[in-house]
Amino acid sequence: MPAARPGPVRTIAITGGKGGVGKSTLAVNLAVALGGLGQRTLLLDADLGLANVDVLLGLQPRATLAELIAGRCGIEDILIEGPDGILVVPAASGRRSMAQLSTAEHIGLVNVVSSLENALDVLVVDTAAGLNDSVLTFCQASQEVVLVVCDEPASITDAYALIKVLARERGVARVHVVANMVRDGNEGRSLYNKLVRVCERFLADISLNHLGSIPHDDWLRLAVQRQQPVVKAYPASPSARAISEIAAQTARWQAPIAGRGGVEFFFERLLTRGVPA
Ligand SMILES: Nc1ncnc2c1ncn2[C@@H]1O[C@H](COP(=O)(O)OP(=O)(O)O)[C@@H](O)[C@H]1O
Ligand SMILES: [Mg+2]
Numbered sequence: 418m419p420a421a422r423p424g425p426v427r428t429i430a431i432t433g434g435k436g437g438v439g440k441s442t443l444a445v446n447l448a449v450a451l452g453g454l455g456q457r458t459l460l461l462d463a464d465l466g467l468a469n470v471d472v473l474l475g476l477q478p479r480a481t482l483a484e485l486i487a488g489r490c491g492i493e494d495i496l497i498e499g500p501d502g503i504l505v506v507p508a509a510s511g512r513r514s515m516a517q518l519s520t521a522e523h524i525g526l527v528n529v530v531s532s533l534e535n536a537l538d539v540l541v542v543d544t545a546a547g548l549n550d551s552v553l554t555f556c557q558a559s560q561e562v563v564l565v566v567c568d569e570p571a572s573i574t575d576a577y578a579l580i581k582v583l584a585r586e587r588g589v590a591r592v593h594v595v596a597n598m599v600r601d602g603n604e605g606r607s608l609y610n611k612l613v614r615v616c617e618r619f620l621a622d623i624s625l626n627h628l629g630s631i632p633h634d635d636w637l638r639l640a641v642q643r644q645q646p647v648v649k650a651y652p653a654s655p656s657a658r659a660i661s662e663i664a665a666q667t668a669r670w671q672a673p674i675a676g677r678g679g680v681e682f683f684f685e686r687l688l689t690r691g692v693p694a
Contacts, residue, residue, distance in 0.1 A: 425672045425673045426459075426537045426538065426539060426540050426672070426673075427538065427539045427540070427560055427561070427667075427670055427671075427672050427673065428539075428540045428542065428558070428559040428560045428561070429447070429539065429540070429541050429542065429559060429560070429561045429562075429563055429667060430542045430544055430555050430556045430558075430559035430561070430562050430563065431443055431444040431447070431541065431542065431543050431544060431563050431565065432544045432552060432555075432556055432562060432563070432564055432565070432579065433546070433564055433565040433566060433572070433575070433576065433579070434546065434547070434548065434564075434572070434574075434575030434576050434578060434579040435546055435569075435571055435572045435575040435576070436467070436546035436547075437546075438565045438566060438567045438572050438597060438598075439565050439567065439597040439598060439631070440543060440544065440546075440565050441464070441469050441470060441473060441543050442473070442597075442637065442641070442647075443563070443565055443595060443597070443631070443660065443663075444460065444470065444541050444542070444543035445460065445470055445473045445474060445543070445646050446646045446647055446648045446657070446660045446664075447541055447563075447660060447663060447664050447667065448460040448499070448503050448505075448539075448541040449474075449499065449500050449501050449503055449646040449648050449649060450648045450660055450661050450663075450664035450665075451503070451538075451539055451541070451664050451667070451668060452499075452500065452501030452502050452503040453501045453648070453661075453664075454664060454665065454668050456538040456539050456668060457502070457536060457537045457538045457539070458502075458503040458504070458537070458538065458539050458540075458541060459503070459504045459505075459506065459537050459539070459540045459541070460499065460503055460504070460505045460506070460540075460541045460543070461482075461506045461540060461541070461542045461543070462482065462505070462506060462507050462508035462543050463508065463542050463543060463544050463545065463551070463555055464508055464543055464544065464545040464546075465482065465483065465508045465545070466545055467545065467546070470505060470507060470508070470543055471497075471505065471507040472644065473641065473644065473646070474499045474500065474505065474644065474645075474646065475643075475644030475645060476497050476499060476505060476507065477497075478495065478497060478507040479494060479495070479497070480494045480495045481495060481507045481508055482495065482506055482507065482508045483508065492506075495507065500645075500646060500649050501649070504537075538672075539667075539668075540559075542555050542559060544556065548575075548578055548579060548582060552579075553582060553583065553586075553587055556583055556587065556589060557583070557587040557588070557589060560670075560673055561591070561593060561667070561670060562583065562589055562591070562592045562593065563592075563593045563594075563595060563628060563667075564576055564579065564580070564592050564593065564594050564595070565595050565597050566594060566595070566596060566597065566608065566609075566612055567596070567597045567598045567599070567608075568596070568598070568599060568604065568608045568611075573608075573611060573612060573615060576594075576612055577612070577615045577616055580592055580616050580619060580623060580625070581616075581619055583623065584619040584622040584623035585619065585622065589623060590622075590623060590624065591623065591624050591625075591626065592623060592624075592625055592626070593625075593626045593627075593628040594609055594612060594625055594626065594627055594628060595628050595629055595630070595631060595663065596608040596609055596627075596629075596630040596631070597630075597631045598631070598632075598633040599630050599631070599632055599633065600632065600633065601630075601632060602630055604630070605627075605629070605630020605631075606627065606630070608630075609625075609627040609630075612625070613625055628663055628666060628667075629659060629662055629663040629666070630659060631656050631659040631660060631663075632655045632656055632659060634647070634654055634655050634656035636650075636651040636654035636655070636656060636657070637651075637654065637656040637657075639651070640654075647660070648660055648661055648664075
């Protein structure tokens with residue numbers, strides 16, 4: 418009997434425009450929470466400039482995406498297992514950014530990831546800060562985009578700028594918004610509404626959805642210090658409960674149509690759409 422072909426994979430890009438808003442925190446904890454829900458989850462650190470997924474999880478990568486892209490190792494050499502059975506593709510800080518990858522390197526990346534034999538339910542991609550082509554292309558190639566925003570003028574402005582290009586230039590139809598580091602649900606809701614008002618002009622092209630709010634939480638900081646995801650270290654904390662709720666919602670999102678939804682197609686889309694730069 419031939420092995421079953423891997424089925425469709427839901428791909429979720431975590432983005433936000435600005436640095437320091439909680440993208441990596443959400444990506445890591447969302448992935449672990451999905452793992453806890455029994456979803457076979459791959460977490461890809463696509464922030465080659467400021468990689469920190471492995472640090473947040475206390476993992477010691479043997480090799481990273483940088484070595485893989487350079488053709489010095491295979492996907493099986495870089496995959497590491499995180500909490501609750503999630504698989505992690507770590508990046509490496511201080512290396513070249515995706516911006517400097519050649520087409521050949523991208524093709525290599527796609528081929529390598531296509532050879533991944535693990536059946537997956539969901540791929541969570543932690544993107545870099547900024548509006549560079551790499552971030553935009555990862556968002557465009559993903560089935561769902563989750564944008565993290567916090568209540569600071571710079572975060573709202575950057576979120577606006579990102580939504581604008583995703584809507585106008587990348588044909589992204591829908592963005593899920595997570596309000597992070599808020600005081601409570603009301604503050605999260607009003608932050609979301611603020612963003613909706615700012616983006617009014619694009620709302621014909623793109624729909625925004627308030628996916629949830631994560632409170633500012635000292636338990637989360639403590640978990641970061643312990644290099645553990647807060648959903649595991651302090652599952653009853655306010656931030657862990659909020660992230661678990663978000664994970665439960667994303668777990669209900671529809672998988673793509675079988676056949677064109679595999680993880681290899683995610684990378685194929687990255688390639689054909691002018692690839693992360
Ligand atoms: N809900 C929260 N409560 C408290 N601290 C948070 C929260 N979310 C993120 N942080 C902290 O904010 C900082 C930036 O988070 P990070 O996830 O690295 O942001 P990004 O990936 O967007 O640059 C980290 O020190 C992180 O621990
Ligand atoms: Mg980050």
